[in-house]
Amino acid sequence: MNEVLNKRYDALVVGSGPAGSTAVKELTERGMDVLLLEAGRDITEDDFVPGPPTPPAAMSIDLFGRARAFLRGQYVQARRAMYQPQKDPFLVNDLQQPYTTKDGNFLWIRGQQLGGRFHSYGRMLLRASDHEFKGKTLTGRGEDWPISYSDLEPYYDRIEEFLGLYGEKDGIPNLPDGRYRGPSLLTESEKQFKKVVEERWPERKVIPWRYAAPNLHRVPLGVVAARETGRLTERMNAVVSRVTIDRSTGKADGVVFIDRITKKEYTVKADVIVLCASTIESIRLMLNSATDGHPDGLGNSSGLLGKYFMDQTPSLLFGDDPSRPGFERIDPAPPDPYYPPVGGIYIPQFDNVDGITNPNFEHGWAMQGTVGRIPVPEGHGGTVGLMGFGEIPAYRENNVSISRAIKDRWGIPVPRIRLGITDNERELMRAQVAGLKEMALASGYRINFAGSPLGLDSKKVWPNADPFSRALFVLAFKKSVSMGAAIHECGGARIGSDPKTSVLNEFNQSWDVPNLFVTDASAYVTNGAVGPTLTIMAMTARACEYIADQHAAGAL
Secondary structure: OHHHHHHHEEEEOOOOHHHHHHHHHHHHHHOOEEEEEEOOEEEOHHOOOOOOOOOOOOOOOOOHHHHHHHHHOOOOOHHHOOHHHHHHHOOOOOOOOEEOOOOOOOOOOOOEOHHHHOOOOEEOOOOHHHHEEEHHHEEEEEEEEOOOHHHHHHHHHHHHHOOOOOOOOOOOOOEOOOOOOEEOOOOOHHHHHHHHHHHHHHOOOEEEEEEEEOOOOOHHHHHHHHHHOOEEEOOOOEEEEEEEOOOOOOEEEEEEEEEOOOOOOOEEEEEEEOOOHHHHHHHHHHOOOOOOOOOOOOOOOOOOOOEEOEEEEEEEEEEEEEEEOOOOOOOOOOOOOOOOOOOEEEEEEOOOOOOOOOOOOOEEEEEEEEOOOOOOOOEEEEEEEEEEEOOOOOOOOOOEEEEEEEEEEOEEEEEEEOOOOOOOHHHHHHHHHHHHHHHHHHOEEEEEEEEEEEEEEEEEEOOOHHHHHHHHHHHHHHHOOOOOOOOEEEEOOEOOOOOOOOEEEEOEEEEEOEEEEEEOOOHHOOOOOOOOHHHHHHHHHHHHHHHHHHHHHHOO
16 A cells, blocks of 8 residues: 555556546556546446346336335446346445536436446447537537537547447437447337337437447456556555645645545555546546635636536337337347347437527427347337437536535535426426437337426226226336436536636646646536437547646646
């Protein structure tokens, strides 16, 4: 331990998920000595031992699985809409790590271990486009980022080739094609869904998922690559409480962390600090790092740290296809013995893309789903699951702050999250639910339920469930599909071209503390309707190239 503490590193990276694992790879491969601090535990092969095989079962509410997670202290994590019990070990204990919300409705799903949410995400990786980055220029709505698609394109290429993506060249302008290792395929049921939808709604393009190959290393591939350089030092169970500042230079000079097990406090030093802790955690860390020189939070001279927090509006439909009983295995990627296969259908945003096509809401929504892929009993209709993701505009009032009254298990003030919605988002979610239902009904599916944070579309849900389970589901639905259920939170430390209106510059560098960088989704300006993971990794790779060049030149 003394060897870790007594050395000054070229760079210190906080967090080991998509951003952090990318950062350590990029920095070590460019010759920098890097310390990686992860708040959670290490992982081992024992974490991924498959359970005993179970016979196919019809899609259910899984109250028992959720109840077991609740009793383990995961009373928030157990509420997640797409519940899979094998992901429970990779999500936090909510008793140890509470948070507060202004109105109690934000669902924060998070993981802390080596790899972070890499162990619980759906492996779907999508590029953003200038529809997201230059939305105001294209549609007259929203805001423009200080970067464009062309700035991130070479980094998208590199990340996709490194991870090994499966996908198709679809030629959709607002969902740029990528570099794929192999094809992504649709089931026969999904091909029929595509045919029905595109004939009736030509603007809705149904394409296969674009997703990463399974990582059978389990350790994030970026960390594996960084280890191979011999320039990476790792410290698990390191709960970072604040960034420290050298008063003589005004630069960050290290961090203070608390050992997760012993609760002892330690300080480590580095030339450059890179925060990759995830959106809310990075904001929380900067707010908790307030000093005399930064009284409102580190790097917060603009007063915008924590402001313009966003997620996406979620909507959900489950059902079955009585005309096509059974299920179909179709995944060109290598099998994963622990996780089920992935893949399915995706519809990129189709409203208000290059102009205003639906004036009822400001932006639009996309859809992700599967048809006929989940094992079911013989003769049972194929499972249908469709989820909509809509873009929420950046509102200053939506924010992350810190609680002065509540602290976590390690004595660190917890985040306080506010994500309110307006009539714009209500109209968007109504459109999402209506859109999911019309596509399902046109395809001949039986709907078990459909809804959004506004509630269920109908109280007649789960026709095959027992009355008790059905009643509990109705009561708990708004808690499971509340804001945050999309798990695409972003914003709060936005990049920009003016230090008065942003927290970071275009290279994710703090305007106020030049050797502090934040490269996770907190840097987002707007959030679009695509998932953020691939853009987080591309943005991190770009920032780390800049960091390495500036450090080599002595500027950091």
